[in-house]
Every structure is written in structure tokens, then in C-alpha cells.
Amino acid sequence: xxxxxxTDPDRYAFVVASNRLPVDRVVDEDGNEGWRHSPGxxxxxxxxxxxxxxxxxxxxxxQPDVEVAPFDNEGIHIVPVPLxxxxxxxxxxxxxxxxxxxxxxxxxEHPSYHRDWxxxxxxxNERFADQIVEIVEQDGVVWxxxxxxxxxxxxxxxxxPDLTIGFFNHIPFPPVGIYAQLPWRAQILDGLLxxxxxxxxxxxxxxxxxxxxxxxxxxxxxxxxxxVPVDDPxxxxxxxxxxxxHVEARHFPISIDAESFEAxxxxxxxxxxxxxxxxxxxxxxxxxxxxxxxxxxxGIRHRIKAFGELIEDGRVAVEDATLVQVASPSRERVDTYAxxxxxxxxxxxRINGDLGVIGHQPISYLHHGYPREEMVALYLAADIMLVTAxxxxxxxxxxxxxxxRSDNDGVLILSEFxxxxxxxxQAVIVNPHDIGALKDAVQRAIEMPRRERSTRMRALRKxxxxxxxxxxxxxxxxxxxxxxxxxxxxDPSAADPxxxxxxxxxxxxxxxxxxxxxxRAAEDTREARGA
Numbered sequence: 001x002x003x004x005x006x007t008d009p010d011r012y013a014f015v016v017a018s019n020r021l022p023v024d025r026v027v028d029e030d031g032n033e034g035w036r037h038s039p040g041x042x043x044x045x046x047x048x049x050x051x052x053x054x055x056x057x058x059x060x061x062x063q064p065d066v067e068v069a070p071f072d073n074e075g076i077h078i079v080p081v082p083l084x085x086x087x088x089x090x091x092x093x094x095x096x097x098x099x100x101x102x103x104x105x106x107x108x109e110h111p112s113y114h115r116d117w118x119x120x121x122x123x124x125n126e127r128f129a130d131q132i133v134e135i136v137e138q139d140g141v142v143w144x145x146x147x148x149x150x151x152x153x154x155x156x157x158x159x160x161p162d163l164t165i166g167f168f169n170h171i172p173f174p175p176v177g178i179y180a181q182l183p184w185r186a187q188i189l190d191g192l193l194x195x196x197x198x199x200x201x202x203x204x205x206x207x208x209x210x211x212x213x214x215x216x217x218x219x220x221x222x223x224x225x226x227x228v229p230v231d232d233p234x235x236x237x238x239x240x241x242x243x244x245x246h247v248e249a250r251h252f253p254i255s256i257d258a259e260s261f262e263a264x265x266x267x268x269x270x271x272x273x274x275x276x277x278x279x280x281x282x283x284x285x286x287x288x289x290x291x292x293x294x295x296x297x298x299g300i301r302h303r304i305k306a307f308g309e310l311i312e313d314g315r316v317a318v319e320d321a322t323l324v325q326v327a328s329p330s331r332e333r334v335d336t337y338a339x340x341x342x343x344x345x346x347x348x349x350r351i352n353g354d355l356g357v358i359g360h361q362p363i364s365y366l367h368h369g370y371p372r373e374e375m376v377a378l379y380l381a382a383d384i385m386l387v388t389a390x391x392x393x394x395x396x397x398x399x400x401x402x403x404x405r406s407d408n409d410g411v412l413i414l415s416e417f418x419x420x421x422x423x424x425x426q427a428v429i430v431n432p433h434d435i436g437a438l439k440d441a442v443q444r445a446i447e448m449p450r451r452e453r454s455t456r457m458r459a460l461r462k463x464x465x466x467x468x469x470x471x472x473x474x475x476x477x478x479x480x481x482x483x484x485x486x487x488x489x490x491d492p493s494a495a496d497p498x499x500x501x502x503x504x505x506x507x508x509x510x511x512x513x514x515x516x517x518x519x520r521a522a523e524d525t526r527e528a529r530g531a
Contacts, residue, residue: 010070011137012077014055015130016038016046017152018145018257021059023073023081025066035073040252042145046473050138051075058132064088064490081131083124090120096148097331099182104147105297105391107178109336114191118184122151129155132312138162144195146170151187154194166480167195172419173205176212184223185239187216193228196483199476201393201419206251213249248483252476253423256396258468261403264376273373274380282360285320286446289382291375292389292444294327294367296340299388299415302308304363306438308351311362318355318362323386324378328369341367353356379404384445387418390430394419395499398427402460409453411445412437412460421463423467426459 022043023035024049038041049055056077061068064085071078083091094117103111123200129152132142143166144152155166189212192198200206210221220227220238235243264270278287288307292298307323310316327344331337345365352361370378372382379385387399402412402424414420414427421429430441 010101010135011140012054012056012135013131013137013140014050014053014139015058015136016050016055016140016145017058017142018042019060019096019148020062021078021079022057022076023061024063025068033076035071041362042469044079046143047076048341049473049477050077056135058128058278060136079131079135080215081124081128084441085121087124090114092148093120093331096404098334098336100147100150100170103178103182103338104174106172106174107181108390109296111181112185121392125149125151126155128152129159130506132156133159135162135165142166142348143168143476143480151191152194154191157194163246164480164483166197166199167192167197167478168199168252168476169205169393170201172202172391173200173209173212175208176215177207179212180216185212185216189213193217193226193247196247197476197480198247198249198478199251200249202422203251203257204421205393206249209249224248246483248479250479252472253419253467254394254396254472255397255464255467255469256403257470258399258465259404261376261400262406264373265380265404265406266371269374270377271380273377277377277381281322281324281364282319284321284322284360286316286383287321287381288321288384288386289378289401290323290325290327290386290388291378292325292327294337294341294344295330296336297389297391300325300327300344300389302390302432302435302438303386303388304344304347304351306435306442307362308347308355308441309435310439311351314437315439316446317359318380319360319409321362321446322360322364323362324364324366324371324382326366326378329367375400376404382410384413386442386444386465387412387414387420388430388438389415389418390432392418392420396420396425399464399474402457402464406456408457408461410457411453412456413441413445423438423463426456426462426463449469 020392023037026036027032028034031323050057054077056079058079058081060083061080064083064087067082068080072082094112094114097113098112099117100111102109127147133156136142139162141164145168147169153167156163174180182188187210193213198209200209206224208226210226213219213226214221220240221231226247226249227238228247229242230244230245235245238244281287290300290302290303294300304323309428311318311321325348326520332341340492343368348363348365355362379401382401386396387395389395392415396419398412398414398418401410406507412427414424415432416429417432421427428441428445430438432438
């Protein structure tokens with residue numbers, strides 16, 4: 001395919017590709033269609049970059065058999081990719097979430113391998129590639145997001161070798177012994193190696209990927225650099241004398257817009273709501289909180305079991321403590337998730353029935369999502385935050401809890417198998433598989449002196465504020481720029497100096513134009529969504 005010329009219409013210097021768009025399609029009672037912004041950590045980090053560089057976001061609208069023409073939303077060009085009902089069933093619910101998701105989470109549940117699903121996965125990735133090459137400028141930048149689009153970097157490289165391509169994996173990457181079970185293991189690696197920079201949440205994830213490349217592909221690696229053989233006489237030669245393209249694979253731990261969460265926590269109405277929540281729970285001495293998407297990787301069963309046993313053993317009085325468990329609906333058409341919901345709700349009912357007293361139930365279970373302000377109020381109401389994931393790429397809920405606690409109080413109990421444990425070392429770190437140790441950690445948190453709680457929380461808050469989502473995006477894009485200089489031109493006037501939130505990403509976009517030394521992009525600080 002011929003590369004675009006500078007005069008082609010509707011071309012963009014910077015393109016983000018993700019399975020879902022940063023907007024949700026909504027239809028009112030009269031059938032009128034509209035779009036609701038879905039701000040999250042990723043959107044917050046990339047908005048100023050996209051606005052300053054006239055960027056486009058490519059993704060699915062979230063509903064099957066809906067075809068929508070490209071449109072603009074709050075300064076971002078939106079380019080929808082349609083998925084049929086069969087695509088959703090086979091590519092998304094099937095290969096992405098019933099093959100890759102359990103495999104990449106250490107086979108907590110057994111993955112399913114179906115050739116029809118794999119074919120659908122290839123088909124959708126090719127559709128994304130076809131759409132992107134039609135809209136990205138010559139020498140443009142494409143940043144691909146997450147495991148649903150792992151074939152996309154190589155497809156783009158094949159169609160448009162002029163592009164600079166990044167890929168970020170938001171979930172874990174498994175050890176090679178687990179990854180090798182995948183029948184299409186080599187094809188996935190080939191897809192990812194089409195990128196210039198491949199990012200992971202944890203150092204261990206990057207190391208596991210590098211080992212898989214060596215073991216399965218036989219490629220040479222040195223540090224975080226992979227020598228990918230290419231048929232290009234102009235390419236550099238490896239020590240073995242073959243022409244190669246250098247690919248960088250390392251960890252870039254993602255984070256949150258900490259300032260935004262802290263600002264919400266300071267609102268008087270949110271603080272008042274936190275008091276109302278505690279009062280509605282009967283003002284127990286200790287409120288424990290779990291906030292998760294309903295998923296078998298999150299360890300919800302383990303924390304409920306541990307809390308129930310603490311009360312049953314008499315180590316915690318039932319009247320003194322309440323566990324609030326928010327479990328947002330997730331993938332309810334997948335049998336594994338429907339079974340998980342039934343199991344958790346049965347367990348909660350049994351514990352409340354066996355151990356509850358008149359006027360007080362030990363567990364308050366809520367199977368729905370909440371607006372951001374309500375979530376922050378819950379964080380403020382909770383004395384203890386339980387993040388007991390069995391395997392998690394990062395877990396931003398842990399960071400959200402810390403960001404809201406400007407009172408420097410509260411205790412974070414954090415699984416060692418969540419990526420956040422690499423950074424939040426002052427949390428109470430636990431192995432959630434060890435129910436006895438988890439019970440001890442909860443009791444320790446309940447009895448922890450105020451001074452120790454404050455010392456730990458101060459250190460946690462410092463870490464979260466210093467390593468926010470702006471720093472994450474900046475570090476990845478700087479790595480991409482070093483690897484293959486980005487030539488997209490900035491429009492310094494894209495920033496809105498009148499916005500009430502002063503930018504905190506001033507330097508993020510300057511890497512896009514080595515000649516534009518004075519270019520700046522303002523960050524319109526949006527609300528960040530949890531992972």
C-alpha cells in the first residue's frame with residue numbers, strides 16, 4: 001500500500017488503538033443517539049498529547065453491529081471500528097477473554113483453545129490495521145493498547161514500515177512454561193515484535209516476555225533489547241552477522257491521576273457522604289472495603305473467607321467490623337463469570353446468615369458500579385482497603401485509595417501478586433492464597449496504631465503522587481522517541497490556558513517534535529477510571 005502524502009485529508013500524526021473507544025454510545029428514550037466521555041487513567045494521560053498533535057483514537061464502540069462514521073468528541077478525533085455479534089462472541093468474549101485472559105493470569109481458570117476464535121482474533125486485528133493505515137500520516141506514531149490487539153503491531157509494520165509503533169500490555173505476561181501452552185504462541189510473539197517499544201506493568205512481565213522470545217523464537221536479547229531478524233540490507237547487523245531491527249521490551253508501571261482523586265476527596269459533599277456511609281453501616285469500629293470487577297483473578301472469595309473466619313474464630317467481634325464488597329458486573333455472558341457470581345453471593349449469604357446479628361450483617365455486598373464521587377466517599381469511609389488479587393497487572397484501586405487519603409490514615413492490605421506491590425511497599429503485603437496469613441494481616445491492620453498507619457500512608461501517598469499517570473505516558477513516549485524519532489508536528493495553541501486545571505504534562509508532548517523547543521500541551525485533568 002502506498003504511503004500517504006502530506007496533502008491527504010483526515011490524516012493524523014498520532015493514533016491510539018484500543019479495543020474500546022474512550023466514549024460510550026448512549027441512546028435516550030426518544031431514540032436520540034449521543035456520546036458520553038469515558039475518562040480513565042489512559043484517557044487522562046493521552047488527551048493532551050492527542051489534542052496537541054491532532055491525534056485520533058481508533059476502537060470499538062462497545063455494541064455489536066453498530067456502524068458509526070468518524071466524529072470528534074471533546075477535542076479528540078474518534079474513529080470507530082465495527083464489530084459484528086459474531087466478532088464479539090469469538091474475538092472478544094472468546095479468544096480475548098476465555099483464552100488469553102486466563103492464560104495470562106497464570107491459568108487460575110483453564111483457558112479454552114478454539115481455532116474459530118483464533119481466526120476471529122486475526123480477522124478483527126486485521127480490520128483495525130486496515131482502518132489505521134488509512135488515517136495515519138507518513139512517519140506517524142501508533143500506540144496500541146492491550147492484549148486484544150497483540151497482532152496489530154506486525155500488521156501495521158507490514159503495511160506501513162514508515163510508522164513508529166508502540167504497544168502496552170495492561171495485564172500480566174505469563175511465564176514461558178505457561179505461555180507455551182498457547183497453540184498460536186509464535187504468531188502472538190511475531191505480532192508484538194512488530195512494535196518498536198513493548199511495555200509491561202512489571203519487570204517480571206517484561207522478563208517473562210524476553211524469555212519467551214528467546215525460547216520460542218530463538219532471537220537474541222541483550223538487556224531489554226531484542227534483535228528481530230529483517231530482510232533489509234540497510235538494517236544494522238547483529239553479532240551473528242544478520243540484519244536486525246532492535247525492539248525494546250521493558251516495564252512502564254501505569255498509574256492514576258492522583259491529583260484528580262485528591263481533589264474529589266476534598267469536596268465537602270464527598271466527605272459528608274463518607275460519614276453517611278459509615279452511619280448507614282451502623283458506625284462500626286472498623287470498615288473494611290474491597291472494590292473489584294467481578295473476576296476470578298481478584299481474590300474476592302479469599303478475602304470473604306478470611307473475614308468470615310476471623311469473626312467465626314472470635315478474633316473480631318461481629319458488631320465491631322463490616323466488610324463492604326463492591327463487585328462491578330463483568331462479562332456476565334461468560335459461564336465462568338456467572339458461576340463465580342453465584343458462588344460469591346452464596347458465600348456472602350451463608351456468612352451473613354450464620355454470623356450476623358439483628359441490626360448488623362458482617363458483609364455488605366454490592367453487585368453494581370458507582371460514580372466516581374461515590375467511590376471516593378467509600379475510600380474515605382474505609383479504615384482498611386483489601387486488594388487481594390491472585391494475579392493482577394497493576395490494580396489501580398490500590399492507588400486510588402491511597403490518593404484520596406490526605407488525612408494520612410487508613411491501611412492498605414495488598415497482594416504480592418498485584419503489580420502495585422512493586423511500588424507500594426509500605427502497604428501490608430500478603431499472599432492471598434494463604435488464608436491464615438491473610439487473617440493475621442487483617443487483624444494486624446485493625447489493631448495498627450495511628451502513628452504507624454500515618455507513617456505508612458505518608459510514604460504510600462508520596463509514591464503515588466510522584467509516579468502518576470502523566471509520568472507513565474511521558475516515560476513510554478520518551479522511550480518510543482529515543483527508539484525511532486517522532487516527527488509529528490505540534491500545535492502549541494492546542495492547549496487551553498483558560499482551563500481551571502493547570503496542565504501537569506507540560507513536557508509530555510515536546511518529544512513529538514525535536515525542533516519545537518517551546519511547544520507545550522496543557523492537560524485537561526479528567527477523572528480517572530479504575531482497572
